[in-house]
Amino acid sequence: MNMPGTGDTPALRSVSRIIKGMPATDGAGVELTRIIGQPAFPMLDPFLLLDAFRSDKPEDYIAGFPPHPHRGFETVTYLLAGRMRHKDNAGHEGVIEPGGIQWMTAGKGIVHSEMPEQQDGMLEGFQLWVNLPAEHKMDAAAYQEYPAENIPVETRDGGVEVRVIAGVTSHGTTGPVVQPMTEPLYLDVQVPAGQEFIESIPASHNAFIYVIHGPVITANEAGEMVQPGRDDLGVLTQGDAVSLQAGENDAHFLLIAGKPLGEPVARAGPFVMNTRAEVQQAFEDFKLDRF
Ligand code: CO
Numbered sequence: 343m344n345m346p347g348t349g350d351t352p353a354l355r356s357v358s359r360i361i362k363g364m365p366a367t368d369g370a371g372v373e374l375t376r377i378i379g380q381p382a383f384p385m386l387d388p389f390l391l392l393d394a395f396r397s398d399k400p401e402d403y404i405a406g407f408p409p410h411p412h413r414g415f416e417t418v419t420y421l422l423a424g425r426m427r428h429k430d431n432a433g434h435e436g437v438i439e440p441g442g443i444q445w446m447t448a449g450k451g452i453v454h455s456e457m458p459e460q461q462d463g464m465l466e467g468f469q470l471w472v473n474l475p476a477e478h479k480m481d482a483a484a485y486q487e488y489p490a491e492n493i494p495v496e497t498r499d500g501g502v503e504v505r506v507i508a509g510v511t512s513h514g515t516t517g518p519v520v521q522p523m524t525e526p527l528y529l530d531v532q533v534p535a536g537q538e539f540i541e542s543i544p545a546s547h548n549a550f551i552y553v554i555h556g557p558v559i560t561a562n563e564a565g566e567m568v569q570p571g572r573d574d575l576g577v578l579t580q581g582d583a584v585s586l587q588a589g590e591n592d593a594h595f596l597l598i599a600g601k602p603l604g605e606p607v608a609r610a611g612p613f614v615m616n617t618r619a620e621v622q623q624a625f626e627d628f629k630l631d632r633f
Contacts, residue, residue, distance in 0.1 A: 355581035369407030406457035412448035424465035441490025549599035
């Protein structure tokens with residue numbers, strides 16, 4: 343039944359901006375590409391940072407990220423290739439492997455290291471920072487960690503494959519990561535050449551795609567076709583669904599969405615709070631070994 347005014351027709355999101363990453367060095371000298379969190383694109387609420395790393399040259403990654411603190415948000419590490427060892431000051435330790443996700447809620451604070459568990463070969467993956475609302479920034483730290491085999495893979499018509507890390511798809515698959523504060527959707531999508539991927543996204547959410555292999559063919563706000571390519575981030579407009587197509591090449595991309603918090607953001611280095619005083623306090627607490 344089709345009743346007028348009940349929103350039966352989904353409003354398709356289009357691409358409002360295509361963002362190119364900026365080369366950056368972080369940790370003890372890891373070469374990476376900063377996409378969200380660079381001056382030209384400081385954040386997309388609730389997402390504070392997106393780094394991509396991809397190198398088969400050990401000198402680009404071997405120094406890793408020795409012990410450093412975080413407070414007030416979540417770090418999300420997703421690997422496509424290579425292995426990364428994680429260790430924190432509360433005794434939590436593990437290795438993230440290809441296809442595995444680590445969703446770490448830093449909360450009031452942890453000190454951790456993230457080091458490549460390899461001497462050579464390819465290391466490829468992403469780190470996303472997701473903000474926490476003011477009332478939960480000082481919660482205890484927590485982890486949601488899942489190896490590849492615990493992440494459901496949806497196979498759709500035309501050979502489209504969707505790995506569901508967080509959120510629920512329109513086909514009813516639920517990812518293992520749950521975060522009610524920002525209700526994230528985190529999908530790793532592969533679309534064979536010439537095929538289309540259509541997915542619903544909650545209308546309240548901010549959303550983007552990040553292209554791993556492309557291009558991905560979709561529309562901009564003027565209704566013209568745009569083709570964000572490898573390593574491009576496409577910011578999506580508001581709406582409740584998106585249609586993304588592969589052209590002559592197979593496409594591989596992340597589709598990530600989350601509920602914006604709409605709160606003031608005060609950030610410095612590894613701390614993201616609501617006020618400058620709270621950031622000062624974080625530096626003070628870290629210095630006095632209170633993490
Ligand atoms: Co870290």
